[in-house]
Amino acid sequence: MGAAALILLAALAAQAPAAGDPADIIETCLSCHEDPSLELTLPSGETLSLTVAREGFMTSVHGGRQSCLDCHTGMDEFPHPALSARTRREFRVASYEACKQCHFNNYTRTLDSAHAAALSRGDVNAPTCVDCHGSHDIRPPGEPRSRISLTCGQCHAGVSAQYATSAHGQALADHANTDVPVCTDCHESHAIEGATSGNWRTRSPDLCGSCHGDAALMEKYGLSTAVHRTYLTEFHGMTASLDATKGDGRTMSALCTDCHGVHDIPRASGEQAAVMRANLANTCRSCHPGATDSFPDAWLSHWEPSWTHAPLVYAVQWVYWVLIPFIIGGLLLQILLHVWRVVVNR
Numbered sequence: 001m002g003a004a005a006l007i008l009l010a011a012l013a014a015q016a017p018a019a020g021d022p023a024d025i026i027e028t029c030l031s032c033h034e035d036p037s038l039e040l041t042l043p044s045g046e047t048l049s050l051t052v053a054r055e056g057f058m059t060s061v062h063g064g065r066q067s068c069l070d071c072h073t074g075m076d077e078f079p080h081p082a083l084s085a086r087t088r089r090e091f092r093v094a095s096y097e098a099c100k101q102c103h104f105n106n107y108t109r110t111l112d113s114a115h116a117a118a119l120s121r122g123d124v125n126a127p128t129c130v131d132c133h134g135s136h137d138i139r140p141p142g143e144p145r146s147r148i149s150l151t152c153g154q155c156h157a158g159v160s161a162q163y164a165t166s167a168h169g170q171a172l173a174d175h176a177n178t179d180v181p182v183c184t185d186c187h188e189s190h191a192i193e194g195a196t197s198g199n200w201r202t203r204s205p206d207l208c209g210s211c212h213g214d215a216a217l218m219e220k221y222g223l224s225t226a227v228h229r230t231y232l233t234e235f236h237g238m239t240a241s242l243d244a245t246k247g248d249g250r251t252m253s254a255l256c257t258d259c260h261g262v263h264d265i266p267r268a269s270g271e272q273a274a275v276m277r278a279n280l281a282n283t284c285r286s287c288h289p290g291a292t293d294s295f296p297d298a299w300l301s302h303w304e305p306s307w308t309h310a311p312l313v314y315a316v317q318w319v320y321w322v323l324i325p326f327i328i329g330g331l332l333l334q335i336l337l338h339v340w341r342v343v344v345n346r
């Protein structure tokens with residue numbers, strides 16, 4: 001490293017860190033940290049490469065506008081202050097705290113997440129900002145959108161592989177379709193909640209409904225928007241909504257995902273689909289053990305009764321629509337007539 005670098009460092013140290021020109025600070029730091037052989041052996045025995053790639057950093061979202069010192073406060077001293085981290089993991093967990101100075105919202109959102117809970121349990125596999133975004137070579141996180149499932153897939157490889165085979169995942173991969181959900185549309189990116197327990201799971205039909213009940217969106221794919229509406233009015237959906245209001249995260253009923261799958265949702269007509277005609281009775285049997293092959297016939301599925309589908313049910317509905325107003329109307333008329341007679345005959 002050059003003597004000039006040391007002089008610059010001394011000059012930097014003499015003033016408040018923020019006062020330095022970012023470009024100067026970056027050049028000073030890189031005068032040593034571009035050296036590909038610079039590394040450090042941590043107390044754990046792991047080596048930490050100290051090389052920072054100029055190109056990656058300068059073209060990152062921080063683009064050289066944020067200087068090294070914005071994240072590495074105090075590092076303008078040389079020799080640098082003694083490092084307290086004993087392992088690479090400890091170093092990362094200590095370093096990521098720097099992000100919160102400028103991205104406080106994202107930081108506070110992560111604090112309530114299932115990931116933060118795992119991190120505080122001491123789970124060394126739980127992600128910090130750096131595991132998902134990187135440190136120096138940070139790119140716009142949602143571009144292209146298919147990158148998101150790769151980011152999560154670093155640790156949730158099984159889920160990510162299932163997702164890739166689903167109707168949603170295939171539309172994303174084959175047509176870069178931005179209407180289908182990626183991991184973060186269902187789970188959020190920062191405030192990720194526990195997915196298998198708690199109220200989140202029982203609320204999931206609303207999540208599906210936010211797209212599958214959207215007429216403009218579903219029209220593009222020729223899919224029925226009745227799926228959400230009919231679900232809410234049939235026994236399974238009604239029971240599930242009641243359970244969701246109790247808030248203990250348990251439901252005694254079938255959610256969308258019990259019939260369609262979660263990450264591996266196939267097309268409803270696909271051969272693999274649990275809701276495909278030939279597989280349907282088996283799907284019901286997971287909860288209705290005695291169900292016969294014709295059991296699903298007694299159920300309206302997502303059909304709204306009409307003269308072509310379930311005409312009997314539709315007829316009964318019509319009878320109610322006509323009869324009930326007729327009876328109540330007649331009753332009111334009768335009362336009014338009585339009142340009229342009383343008033344007139346007085």
Ligand code: HEC
Pocket residue numbers: 001005006009025028029030031032033039040050068069072075076078079080081082083
């Ligand atoms: C004169 C060469 C030199 C310069 C200039 C320099 N460093 Fe270092 N840096 C090192 C060396 C050598 C290490 C290895 C650990 C040590 O000796 O402290 C290191 C380690 C580090 C580490 C690893 C963690 C740690 O705490 O040790 C970080 C982060 C770091 N430097 C950041 C910076 C930043 C930011 C700047 C610019 C403000 C900078 N360095 C300027 C030589 C330099």
Ligand code: HEC
Pocket residue numbers: 026029030033048049050051052057062066067068069070071072088091092093095096098130135136
């Ligand atoms: C946006 C914040 C940020 C900026 C700006 C930044 N760093 Fe870092 N740096 C980090 C984080 C976070 C880590 C920990 C990375 C990890 O654990 O993988 C780190 C790690 C390091 C390390 C240890 C080796 C490594 O890559 O893990 C060195 C050396 C380092 N930075 C130097 C620099 C230099 C030199 C600059 C300026 C050219 C700079 N940093 C700019 C956040 C930043």
Ligand code: HEC
Pocket residue numbers: 061062066070071096098099100101102103129130133134135138139140141
């Ligand atoms: C000194 C302030 C500062 C620090 C510290 C900082 N950032 Fe940033 N970050 C910014 C600014 C400013 C932008 C650019 C915003 C823009 O272009 O709209 C940005 C952009 C980003 C983006 C892209 C946002 C987008 O909408 O595409 C990500 C991701 C990001 N930062 C992550 C991090 C992470 C992770 C850390 C910690 C390792 C960190 N930042 C530390 C100031 C900072």
Ligand code: HEC
Pocket residue numbers: 099100103106107108110115127128129130132133141142148151184185189190
């Ligand atoms: C589990 C992975 C993960 C973790 C941990 C994570 N992020 Fe993100 N972050 C993402 C993804 C994915 C996106 C893109 C979201 C999208 O487009 O749907 C994103 C988006 C962002 C953005 C740009 C959009 C916005 O919401 O402002 C910033 C800035 C950001 N993250 C900063 C951070 C910071 C700072 C931390 C740590 C406190 C952090 N992230 C932790 C995955 C993560």
Ligand code: HEC
Pocket residue numbers: 114115118123125126127128131132148151152153154155156183184187188189192193194195196197
């Ligand atoms: C660095 C590894 C890592 C990355 C990257 C990561 N996760 Fe996680 N995730 C974990 C760990 C560890 C847990 C805690 C596992 C546990 O509690 O059993 C977890 C838990 C979860 C949970 C709760 C699981 C449950 O059983 O309730 C969800 C949901 C989740 N992650 C979604 C995501 C999404 C979405 C992304 C991408 C934006 C992502 N994760 C990125 C490691 C990661």
Ligand code: HEC
Pocket residue numbers: 149152153156159160163168181182183184186187195196201204257262263
């Ligand atoms: C269409 C919405 C949706 C999408 C897209 C989605 N998930 Fe999930 N995810 C769910 C639901 C609902 C559950 C709860 C499953 C249950 O009922 O047990 C869940 C459960 C999980 C769990 C915990 C249980 C398990 O299977 O391990 C993890 C981890 C997870 N998701 C990660 C991801 C990742 C990573 C992606 C992207 C590759 C993703 N999810 C995409 C809706 C979704």
Ligand code: HEC
Pocket residue numbers: 167168171177179180181182185186204207208209210211212221223256257260262265266267268269
């Ligand atoms: C972000 C919006 C969005 C969310 C959330 C969403 N979907 Fe989808 N889904 C779509 C779109 C768009 C398609 C059509 C994709 C295509 O045809 O290429 C689709 C396709 C499907 C299909 C295949 C239909 C067929 O037979 O062609 C099923 C089944 C499905 N979704 C079920 C679900 C379930 C269950 C959930 C909740 C766990 C859910 N979706 C959440 C947007 C969404």
Ligand code: HEC
Pocket residue numbers: 205208209212222223224227228231236254255256257258259260268275276280301302303
């Ligand atoms: C008890 C099982 C069951 C539940 C619960 C269920 N579905 Fe279905 N779903 C089916 C069956 C069976 C079919 C295909 C047969 C048909 O067309 O009636 C289907 C078809 C679909 C289709 C394809 C529609 C089309 O136009 O081709 C979508 C999308 C869908 N369901 C979404 C959902 C959503 C969203 C939920 C929750 C709000 C849900 N389903 C709840 C069994 C179920």
Ligand code: HEC
Pocket residue numbers: 235236237239240252253254255258259280281283284285286287288295296297298299
């Ligand atoms: C995840 C479990 C689960 C699955 C899968 C499931 N059901 Fe149910 N179903 C229930 C529960 C629990 C009840 C009783 C509580 C209620 O009314 O929601 C019920 C109630 C019913 C009822 C009302 C009459 C009765 O027996 O109480 C019918 C009819 C029915 N289901 C049909 C079906 C059909 C057809 C399928 C397959 C397409 C199916 N169910 C799949 C859990 C499930």
